[in-house]
Amino acid sequence: MVRRCPWPSAGSAPTVGTSHEGERMDHQREQQPAPVDRVAIDGGRFPEAEDALLRSSFGLGAAMTADAAVDQVTSPLGALHALSLLRAGAGSTTAAEMDAVLGLPAEHHEAMNALLARMESFDGDPGSVDEEDPPEKPLVHLASAVFVPAAGTTGERFLDTLARHYGAGVHEVDFGDPSTAARIDEWVSRETGGRVGKAPLEVGAGTTLSLLTTVYFAAAWDEPFDPSGTFDQDFLLADGSTVGVPMMHGTRTVRYVAVDGWSGLDLRYGQGFFLRLLLPADGSPARWTGQEFLDMAELLDAAEVVRVDVALPRWDHGFELDLRESLAAVGLSESFGPDADFHAIQPGSVVAGAAQVATITVAEKGTVAAAVTQFAMATSAPMPPEARISFDRPFGYQIVHEETGLPLFLGTVSDPR
Template sequence: MSSRRRLGLSVGVAGVLLFSGCATDPAPPTTAQLSKAPSVTFQQIGIDQVRAESAEVVTATRDLGVALAQAEPDTGGTNRVVSPWSAMTALGMVRAGADGTTADELDRALGPYRPKALAALLGQLDVIGGDPGTVDEDNPPTPPVYRQGTGAFVQKSSSLGRQYLTDLSSFFDTGVYPIDFRTPQAANAINEWIAVNTGGQITQAPVPPDPETVFSLLSTVYLGAAWDRPFTQTIDDGTFTTGPGRTVPTAMMSQTDDFRLARGAGWTALELPYGGGGLAMQVVLPDVGASVGSTLSGAVLGAVSDGLKRARPAEVSVTMPRWKIEQTVDLAPVLEGLGARRMFTSDADLSAIGEDVFVSGAAQSATITVGEKGTVAAAVTQVAMTTTGLPPEQPETFDADRPFVYQIVDTSTSLPLFLGVVANPTAN
């Protein structure tokens, strides 16, 4: 490690599927006050203005989500939940401060840096609104509550580049919270901010700050949403196949109604819309005998979204389990595997954020609860830095009684907010 004076930066992202907020902080922590670049406002950019660039970001976000979901080896029984969009937003804020080879590697790993497209996608979801603190997990709301918040916590004695502060305001709708990382109050301020922005679903930063930290970026995504058509029946004596010859007793939820259904090579997908807001869960069921890994790819999930957009609603009898999943992913090996290596070394160029800083660790924690009435989900990502057709006569059937992939998307752009695997719904 370099003998230069050590600095630290943590970048966090918290997400839950339920509330929309472009990236502003609904309730700043009482221990720190937000300061933005003077005379700089968030750029209100319509999706149609940056349609091609937004499509690039959506594809890159999906690919990043797949890489995160594949971070742990597939043992045939691993449940997964990640937030591609929260991770992309946080890493976008890192990219805003990168230069040279560090920026080039991030662009190769995450796709070209498109700040206006990031801002447009943030604004696209901002119209949903709501307060995560008002959501009852047992009775998710209609219309949905969705919110994404971003914030930068900075050591009081540190300076931040003027252009970087401008970019945070222009494209991520945030500024800085000056705090003293050398005191216990720093962790309290960050944890309080995360808890407020995720409705209490996430209460701890994945990488706690230490006295050497000088900067911490956070982006939260929160969703609480009721199904447009809740499940009306419960099958208490259902079963779920976790592997060849292996089944577990599982209570299943069931309903028959009009849904979009699409099929592709080796998979069948169903779209379950939430009540209002243009959000939906897409459940991707591999064909019998195929592994869940065969559908866990950016190409397949992109084809799923495209196929479901073209599909016409038809009567489908749906059976699927309830589930609750919590997961923590180490992002460092994922990003290094994608080619973003230099930012983890003393040769990193993140000078717009701070001199001689490099990423020393990165992690994401996420949680999702799915039941008869709807969905509540949250995620927090942190990057720590230091120096150096016709309707059928009979209903279609869709029995998700074996491992499957799911993603929660903004149906107008196909932007994946959450993505994961249900391998065993009885395991947490």
């Protein structure tokens, strides 16, 4: 039995089966086939559009991590993916607002398709991952789904776009049935390997559509940290106090930048991805704008590799965010207000809820992270190190796809306990 892949095209990467065959067969019976198959688009065909989406992702990440006083983990990719799906049903001034605020180009569906396609070779089953021993080859699983009322009318062109460019599965449900929430939660748990067990938004009789995207990432470090090198070390909190936390230590050859205002490095996973770590100047918050993220990426992407003594805490964080506030902050007031035009989805429908929940675990062997975004609608002998960096105060981080520069996850650590 082969699991239904979120990109149902002939060029899809093979998927990985699990022992839960009966559960998966039930899932396939429940899920309606997409109106059309997804046709993956080769990367590089829309370079300017892909660059615009990259800029959008960092702008979203900055808005979602605006509160540097708390631990935050978000998925800019998950949010951008969900917004792209929603944009497929936007009309008139709502569509214009989304395009202007998010910098979406005319070919944004094609460009998003191409960006997602670049990660297909890393696809796999989150349920197959041993999180205590992350895989040497990174596993990245992206999925999207739309739950629609069986008795209602949902725009065919909207569903066709979701299927053609995103491979979104369509589920017909009765939102008035209490079991529908459990079905959505089961989908969320399955697509995130159980790391997220429940959708962030409640659904009920007043819900007319639920749109979800998931991002799952698991990867071992290119060079794991030796557990014998982990020991307690002081971490400076934002309020000036210190706490003792387990700190991993190791010398790594990495891209490294130290300039006025911040320092940072790229810590590689097995292939294709790295953890970008950003340490603000002492006394400064771990908070940046989207443009600052892009400027830092430009410097780090071009940096020479040097040997660096790294001290990095372990952390295991979860974070839930009401996206309406973040999206309003970037200028999407009409799109998430009562006057939005989503008639192409359902006549008179508006976004009643928008949320994201994400988790991340960073330890000696590697990293495992997952996120769910939901919109609900209603009506050796070492050379001496050339630098030293200790992430012993609040800092920022990103999990980045090397080929595209796209941030799958972006967050801050204010207290790694």
